[in-house]
Amino acid sequence: MKIKSSALLKTIYVMISITILYFALLPILSVFYYGITSRSELRFSIQILQRVWSHMKNSLQVAVVVTILSTSFGLLASITLWRVKFLGRKLMRLFVLIPLINPAFVGSIAFIMLFGKRGLITHTLLGFEVSPFGFHGIVTMQSIGLATLAYLIISSAIKKTDTSYEEAARSLGASEGRIFRTITLPLMLPEITVAAMLVFLSSMSDFGTPIIIGGNFQTLASDLYLQITGLYNMKTASISGMFLFIPCFIAFFIQRHYSGKKLVYSHSILGEGIEYIRINRIVKFLLIGLTGIFVFFVVIQFAFIVIGAFTERWGYDYTFTLRYLKSILSKETAPFINSVKLAVVVSMISSLLGVLLAYIIKSKRYPITKQIDLLATLPAAVPGILFGIGYLVTFKYPLFGIGKFIFSDTQPIILLGTGIIIYIICIYRYLYIGLKSGYALMEHMNPNLEMAAINLGASERRVFFDIVFPMLKPAFNVAFLKNFTSTMTTLGAIIFLILPKNKVAVQQIFQVMTSSEVGAAAMMALMLSLLSLTLLGVFQFVFNHKEIFERLREGWQWVSSLRKSPKNTEI
Amino acid sequence: MGIELKEITQKYGNLMAVNHVNLSIEDGEMIALLGPSGCGKTTLLKTIAGLLPLYQGTILLNHTDISEWAPQARNAAMVFQNYALFPHMTVEENIAYGLKIKKVDKRRRKEKVEEILCKVKLQDYNDRKISELSGGQQQRVALARALVIEPAILLFDEPLSNLDENLRISMRQEIRKIQQEYGITSIYVTHDQEEAMSIADRIVVMKEGIIQQIGSPSEVYLKPKNRFVAEFMGIANIVELSQVERINDNIQARIFGSSIKIHWPDSQWNAVNNIHIMFRPEDVEIRDDGQFEGRVKWLETIGSVKKITLENTGNTIIAEKRNYHKSGFNFAIGDRMRFMIDMSEVYVIEN
Numbered sequence: 001m002k003i004k005s006s007a008l009l010k011t012i013y014v015m016i017s018i019t020i021l022y023f024a025l026l027p028i029l030s031v032f033y034y035g036i037t038s039r040s041e042l043r044f045s046i047q048i049l050q051r052v053w054s055h056m057k058n059s060l061q062v063a064v065v066v067t068i069l070s071t072s073f074g075l076l077a078s079i080t081l082w083r084v085k086f087l088g089r090k091l092m093r094l095f096v097l098i099p100l101i102n103p104a105f106v107g108s109i110a111f112i113m114l115f116g117k118r119g120l121i122t123h124t125l126l127g128f129e130v131s132p133f134g135f136h137g138i139v140t141m142q143s144i145g146l147a148t149l150a151y152l153i154i155s156s157a158i159k160k161t162d163t164s165y166e167e168a169a170r171s172l173g174a175s176e177g178r179i180f181r182t183i184t185l186p187l188m189l190p191e192i193t194v195a196a197m198l199v200f201l202s203s204m205s206d207f208g209t210p211i212i213i214g215g216n217f218q219t220l221a222s223d224l225y226l227q228i229t230g231l232y233n234m235k236t237a238s239i240s241g242m243f244l245f246i247p248c249f250i251a252f253f254i255q256r257h258y259s260g261k262k263l264v265y266s267h268s269i270l271g272e273g274i275e276y277i278r279i280n281r282i283v284k285f286l287l288i289g290l291t292g293i294f295v296f297f298v299v300i301q302f303a304f305i306v307i308g309a310f311t312e313r314w315g316y317d318y319t320f321t322l323r324y325l326k327s328i329l330s331k332e333t334a335p336f337i338n339s340v341k342l343a344v345v346v347s348m349i350s351s352l353l354g355v356l357l358a359y360i361i362k363s364k365r366y367p368i369t370k371q372i373d374l375l376a377t378l379p380a381a382v383p384g385i386l387f388g389i390g391y392l393v394t395f396k397y398p399l400f401g402i403g404k405f406i407f408s409d410t411q412p413i414i415l416l417g418t419g420i421i422i423y424i425i426c427i428y429r430y431l432y433i434g435l436k437s438g439y440a441l442m443e444h445m446n447p448n449l450e451m452a453a454i455n456l457g458a459s460e461r462r463v464f465f466d467i468v469f470p471m472l473k474p475a476f477n478v479a480f481l482k483n484f485t486s487t488m489t490t491l492g493a494i495i496f497l498i499l500p501k502n503k504v505a506v507q508q509i510f511q512v513m514t515s516s517e518v519g520a521a522a523m524m525a526l527m528l529s530l531l532s533l534t535l536l537g538v539f540q541f542v543f544n545h546k547e548i549f550e551r552l553r554e555g556w557q558w559v560s561s562l563r564k565s566p567k568n569t570e571i
Numbered sequence: 572m573g574i575e576l577k578e579i580t581q582k583y584g585n586l587m588a589v590n591h592v593n594l595s596i597e598d599g600e601m602i603a604l605l606g607p608s609g610c611g612k613t614t615l616l617k618t619i620a621g622l623l624p625l626y627q628g629t630i631l632l633n634h635t636d637i638s639e640w641a642p643q644a645r646n647a648a649m650v651f652q653n654y655a656l657f658p659h660m661t662v663e664e665n666i667a668y669g670l671k672i673k674k675v676d677k678r679r680r681k682e683k684v685e686e687i688l689c690k691v692k693l694q695d696y697n698d699r700k701i702s703e704l705s706g707g708q709q710q711r712v713a714l715a716r717a718l719v720i721e722p723a724i725l726l727f728d729e730p731l732s733n734l735d736e737n738l739r740i741s742m743r744q745e746i747r748k749i750q751q752e753y754g755i756t757s758i759y760v761t762h763d764q765e766e767a768m769s770i771a772d773r774i775v776v777m778k779e780g781i782i783q784q785i786g787s788p789s790e791v792y793l794k795p796k797n798r799f800v801a802e803f804m805g806i807a808n809i810v811e812l813s814q815v816e817r818i819n820d821n822i823q824a825r826i827f828g829s830s831i832k833i834h835w836p837d838s839q840w841n842a843v844n845n846i847h848i849m850f851r852p853e854d855v856e857i858r859d860d861g862q863f864e865g866r867v868k869w870l871e872t873i874g875s876v877k878k879i880t881l882e883n884t885g886n887t888i889i890a891e892k893r894n895y896h897k898s899g900f901n902f903a904i905g906d907r908m909r910f911m912i913d914m915s916e917v918y919v920i921e922n
Contacts, residue, residue: 448655451622456669456720457643466668470659 008461013360016353017372023428024379027390031245034238034393048236052220052243059219060247062138062210063203069143070203071196073294074150078158080291083276084284092295098302099148101532103489103506105208105513106525107141110304112213112518118315133215141209144297146202150195157191176276190258197255201248205383207492212513220244221492224385228496234393241386252381256374305529308522315518324523332508332524336531339505343487343535346426351479353427354434355441355472362442363450377432384429384492391425392416392496419502422494426487433486434479441475477543481536488532505531572633572723572756573598574619579628581614581780588614590780592628599754601747603771605761607803611780612760613652616726619758620647632723648717649726653733654709656701662688662712663697669720687715690749707738714746718753725750725757731766743770764804768792776800793851794918801849801920808855808888809920812846822846822919827863827883831912835919849920852878854913855890857900861909867902881908 081093099107115122115137165187169179185192210222218226220240227237276284312319328336357376361369379387395416449471453463491506498507505528513521541548574596581589589611596602604612617623619630621642630638637645648669656665663684670680688694691711701709710730717725730746731739747770750757761767767774768788776783776791776799784796795801798809812824820836824846833848857879865881865888872878877892877900890910892900902908 446653446655448651448653449657451617452649452651452655452716453657453668454622454642455620455647455649456716457646457672458668459643462672467657473659 009360009364009464010366012356013364013366016357016360017368020372020375020428020431023424024431025375027387027394028245028378028382029390030394031238031241031386031390034234035242045239048239051223051236052240055218055220055223055240056243058135058217059204059221059244062135062142062219063200063247065139066142066146066203067196067200069139070146070150070199071154071192073143073147073290074152074154074195074199075192076287077147077151077291077294078155080287082155082158084279084287086284086288092291095295095299096148096151098298099145100152100485101489101529101536102145102302102525103208103491103509103528104142104145104202104206105212105491105510106305107145107301108137108209108212109308109513109518109522109525110301111137111141112516113304113308113314113522116315116516116518120315123315133213134217137213138209138217138219141213142203142206144294144301146199147294148298149202150199153191153195153198154188157188161187176279193258194255197251197258200251201255201381201383204244204248204251205385205492207383207385208510221383221385224389225495228389228392234389237389238393241389244383244386248381248383252378256377302529305522305525308518309526310523311519313519321519324519327520328523328527335503335505335508336527338502339488339528340531340535342422342426342502342504343484345423346430346487347480347483349423350427350430351434351437351476351483354431354436354479355438355475356434357431358435358438358442358475359468359472361435362439363447373435376435379429380432384490385495386492387425387429388493388496391421391493395421416497417499419499421497422502422504425493425497426490429490429493430483430486433482434476437475437479437482438472441472445471480543481539484536484539485532488528574724574756574758575629575631575634576615576619577629577631579615579618579625579630581611581618581623581626587780589618592780592782594775594782594785596756596758598756600772601750601757601759601770603759603761603767603774604777605764605767605774605803606777607762609779610777612762612777613728614780615777616649616728616758616760619724620649620726621645622649646720646723647726648720648722648724649728650710650713650717650730652729654713654730656709656712656716658701660701661697662693662699662701662704665701665712666716666719669716673720683719687719690718691715691745706734707742710734710742714749718749718755722755725755727757727759727761729760729762731761732763739766740769746770768804776803778803793916795849795920797920798847798849801918806852806889807849808852809847809849810886810888812848815846827865827886829862831862831914833914833917833919847920848917850912850917852889852891854916855888856911856913857890857892857908858911859909861911863912864907864909867904867906867908870902870904879908881910 077096081089081096112119114120115133117123161184166179166183169183170176174182204219205221207219207221207225210217210219211225214222221244224237224240224244227233227240308314309324310320310322311317312321312323354376357372360366361373382390449467450463453467454460458466489506491510494504495507495510498504505524509521509524509528512524574594576592576594579589579592580587592615594602604615606612614623618625621637621640621644625638628638629636632645632647657668660668666684666687667680670683675683684697685694688696691714693708693711693715696704696708696712701712704712710733713730727746731742734742743766746759759767759770761770768791771788773785773787774791775785778799784791784800786794791800792804795804795807798807801807801809810826812822812826814825814830816823820834822833822835824831824833826848863883865883867879868882868887869880870877872895875894875896877895879890879892879902881888881890892898
């Protein structure tokens with residue numbers, strides 16, 4: 001009657017770990033392998049390095065400025081929207097999230113409409129023939145989009161900080177400014193660092209924005225894209241890729257160092273936390289004003305997408321039209337269906353695997369869990385486009401060469417060129433989302449629950465299905481929703497792997513945008529946003545339907561009780 | 572069913588969490604494991620439940636060796652400190668969980684749940700969610716969930732520590748009543764000496780993984796084996812004797828500059844140095860004709876009792892004066908006060 005450890009979980013762990021090695025680590029290593037072993041002439045190599053260096057400089061310039069701007073605005077918005085009381089705050093909290101349901105480069109539509117060759121401001125108002133494409137455009141667009149990311153992370157910190165520390169400082173006589181400087185800010189520093197690093201990574205890996213509004217100013221990521229689509233030069237791409245890895249990995253490990261530290265100083269999590277009651281008027285208006293500008297930009301971006309979607313031909317003919325809408329609904333629905341299919345399947349599998357892995361890593365003492373955690377999180381640090389190149393160079397061989405020997409007399413299985421490869425890359429690229437959300441849940445999970453079930457006689461398998469599985473469901477739900485929006489808006493990772501038959505909406509939008517068809521792109525972007533929103537609503541309903549039905553039932557009972565006894569209503 | 576623990580040892584790394592524990596518990600008995608946090612009491616409890624693999628020793632349940640049994644097979648139901656109720660199940664589903672595993676059929680299950688809910692005074696709470704219950708109600712559900720599977724032994728891991736004072740007192744009475752009614756052999760882990768004394772037949776006082784004393788509540792309170800037990804069970808006045816002499820079954824010595832005689836027939840005690848005596852505050856009487864004198868160092872009023880800290884020749888003791896308001900108590904800090912010690916209650920301890 002020894003305590004038997006379940007073979008089930010061990011098998012799951014081994015399986016997930018092996019596939020992570022295969023689908024996350026191997027493609028990354030392949031890029032390096034390719035970059036290093038490309039036997040090109042020395043002079044050619046120097047040429048490549050010069051080219052890489054100039055793009056690297058551009059990338060770093062953009063990323064550093066964007067990181068500073070986005071993190072500052074994220075911090076400002078977090079403080080303003082969660083600590084300062086003013087009218088319209090709730091609405092602003094909603095607006096600020098808009099960029100989340102759009103692909104990174106979509107904001108550029110508004111930029112083109114305003115500042116493009118036939119832009120509303122540059123051409124129509126100022127009469128310029130040139131446009132301010134380049135560095136400033138990229139920085140502006142990325143800063144707005146990524147400030148939302150920073151806001152999400154920093155605001156979660158501001159919501160959960162234990163207010164008693166600040167109250168203690170206040171009772172000791174510290175001024176509000178001093179409290180913020182010496183208590184609030186240091187306590188949030190880990191989250192701010194994490195936000196900054198993620199912004200930096202996203203900026204480094206964004207290739208869409210530079211291609212659309214960069215003009216001659218190209219970054220390392222956008223140059224990678226151009227080299228593959230334009231020249232199909234895998235070797236140069238691999239070398240550039242290696243260099244793109246360096247700053248990303250540095251950022252990743254700094255971030256990991258900070259988020260690995262336990263961010264638990266909050267014992268009590270009280271709904272809205274504290275608010276600054278006695279706040280300096282000037283400071284208050286400054287905060288609201290700056291946040292207002294940020295939110296205004298976000299709203300303008302989206303507004304111009306909507307306007308552009310219904311305008312005949314931007315810059316030439318400003319009449320209202322439904323032709324873009326009609327054209328999508330009549331013949332361009334396939335990419336949208338593909339997008340949804342991809343996002344749903346990926347979210348399901350990826351979230352499930354991620355949450356399961358989180359549970360196993362945190363609660364079982366299996367070997368090399370730390371390393372597996374690192375490998376599963378690694379794709380988060382790899383720019384999507386680079387991960388895609390990794391897949392491209394790895395899976396053009398049957399099972400990485402092994403298949404050649406195993407399937408000698410059958411058709412070799414080559415992943416590249418099948419429809420399934422984009423599903424696999426997205427699953428492993430976003431596995432960390434499920435992993436992180438699983439970890440977050442496990443922090444709050446009562447470890448005695450499993451013991452209680454065992455104590456009542458449940459076998460380990462039973463404990464897993466009766467207790468652990470249902471307990472992990474909230475983590476799965478959160479991961480699913482996040483995964484869904486990520487996959488719906490992803491482009492870099494899949495752009496080189498997609499077959500014409502399973503083309504997704506984002507790719508379609510990107511293509512249309514690069515050929516400067518503003519109206520069509522705007523309409524498609526709008527449709528994608530609405531589709532994402534609707535589906536998010538549907539999933540929320542599915543996840544919470546029990547509660548919703550219960551509320552409805554209670555409401556109905558209340559109504560019918562009023563009807564039965566009309567006397568009650570008078571009381 | 573009786574339990575016997577033989578030489579139980581548990582280790583966390585190099586730390587001996589439980590150190591060669593021997594304990595035998597009779598059928599139907601309620602034992603309290605008492606000690607400060609980190610004394611190994613919860614570790615011992617989880618070891619008995621099988622939730623921690625045994626490092627060394629033997630556990631006998633009704634003369635059967637269950638040391639190697641899986642926790643599922645031991646039939647030792649546990650009530651956890653934070654209840655460990657399954658948050659995704661209703662009250663009824665929580666209670667029925669153990670029965671379901673035992674494959675009790677649905678009708679019988681329903682009956683038993685109803686019966687047990689009645690017992691813990693939670694009728695009609697079947698469909699409630701756990702999050703809708705108060706702490707006390709959750710506690711009752713946890714008790715019901717453990718009781719309903721008719722366990723051979725019941726294990727309590729500080730079950731009342733999350734409740735407020737008044738609720739704790741009424742709950743411990745209820746737990747005791749139900750335990751006696753069912754006659755289930757129980758082990759109750761707590762760090763609260765009052766709770767242990769009120770609920771248990773016998774108390775096992777532990778420190779650093781080692782059992783210090785096993786005895787009835789009055790035994791461990793009045794006749795503590797050592798300084799640790801004496802101080803853990805309540806306020807203890809511990810004074811070193813000087814000029815000790817043994818005369819037959821008596822000890823003659825001096826304290827507070829006055830000579831005393833204690834009846835102490837224990838033949839093991841023949842050391843003449845370093846003997847301490849222990850007496851409780853209630854054994855000190857403030858009287859004008861008292862044998863000893865001390866200076867009042869501190870005064871506290873706790874309801875109807877004055878707690879007086881007295882000092883004499885480097886020794887500090889605490890005395891209690893009940894109903895001080897009726898007898899014109901008018902001492903202040905710094906005053907000298909005469910007092911008596913009830914020598915029949917004085918207990919000689921190992922230091």
